[in-house]
Amino acid sequence: GENVEQHPSTLSVQEGDSAVIKCTYSDSASNYFPWYKQELGKRPQLIIDIRSNVGEKKDQRIAVTLNKTAKHFSLHITETQPEDSAVYFCAEKPLGGNQFYFGTGTSLTVIP
Amino acid sequence: NAGVTQTPKFQVLKTGQSMTLQCAQDMNHEYMSWYRQDPGMGLRLIHYSVGAGITDQGEVPNGYNVSRSTTEDFPLRLLSAAPSQTSVYFCASSYAGIGELFFGEGSRLTVL
Numbered sequence: 304g305e306n307v308e309q310h311p312s313t314l315s316v317q318e319g320d321s322a323v324i325k326c327t328y329s330d331s332a333s334n335y336f337p338w339y340k341q342e343l344g345k346r347p348q349l350i351i352d353i354r355s356n357v358g359e360k361k362d363q364r365i366a367v368t369l370n371k372t373a374k375h376f377s378l379h380i381t382e383t384q385p386e387d388s389a390v391y392f393c394a395e396k397p398l399g400g401n402q403f404y405f406g407t408g409t410s411l412t413v414i415p
Numbered sequence: 416n417a418g419v420t421q422t423p424k425f426q427v428l429k430t431g432q433s434m435t436l437q438c439a440q441d442m443n444h445e446y447m448s449w450y451r452q453d454p455g456m457g458l459r460l461i462h463y464s465v466g467a468g469i470t471d472q473g474e475v476p477n478g479y480n481v482s483r484s485t486t487e488d489f490p491l492r493l494l495s496a497a498p499s500q501t502s503v504y505f506c507a508s509s510y511a512g513i514g515e516l517f518f519g520e521g522s523r524l525t526v527l
Contacts, residue, residue, distance in 0.1 A: 312455070337515065346505065346518040347458070392457060401446070401465055402473060403516060407457040 309393050309406025316383050317414050324409045326393035327375040334398040336369060336376045341390045341408075350391075351378070355398075383413045417441055421506050421519035428496045428526045436491040436522050438506030444517070446509045447489040451475065451502040452521075458505065464489055465511075496526045 337352035353360045353367045366379040393406040419440045448463035460473030464483040480492040507516040
């Protein structure tokens with residue numbers, strides 16, 4: 304099956320610093336790359352996504368970049384706040400496919 | 416508009432017992448899916464459906480059955496529970512499987 308590798312598995316940053324989470328994928332046909340945030344005991348929720356025809360997308364303090372040649376995409380969170388503490392999952396979906404493949408998650412802790 | 420509703424939220428089973436996790440969505444989504452979430456392993460796809468009457472296997476289908484008789488409902492059945500099926504289960508739906516996945520609140524299952 305498809306494989307999505309996500310790094311790091313845990314990340315601690317000081318409040319106000321930036322956080323970067325990276326994912327690599329293997330299927331060159333992948334064309335949709337969402338990021339989900341899961342707070343403790345809650346359901347995963349979409350925070351940002353990008354499609355393969357775009358290299359970068361921003362939404363306030365959150366941005367995602369995509370490098371199709373290298374087959375990796377990254378989540379960038381700037382000016383981190385304690386409420387950003389959560390587990391973040393990357394995912395990818397091949398064009399024409401019906402399965403979403405998730406990374407193993409990154410536990411982000413923002414230290415006040 | 417309730418979104419994706421899962422029941423029960425918690426369940427304890429003995430090895431060999433059967434049970435059904437219920438999932439319903441009121442967003443008229445064609446695509447529905449079941450994931451299991453285990454520590455350090457992210458979200459793994461069990462089964463999915465692209466419409467009423469159509470189901471297919473995901474990454475980890477063994478020990479689970481599904482059916483899709485209506486657009487709204489997508490139950491997950493464990494015919495003979497095993498301790499390895501102890502996990503948190505999430506149902507998720509999306510519009511035609513081409514965009515955001517909307518997750519239910521999750522069902523925590525313990526098999527003794």
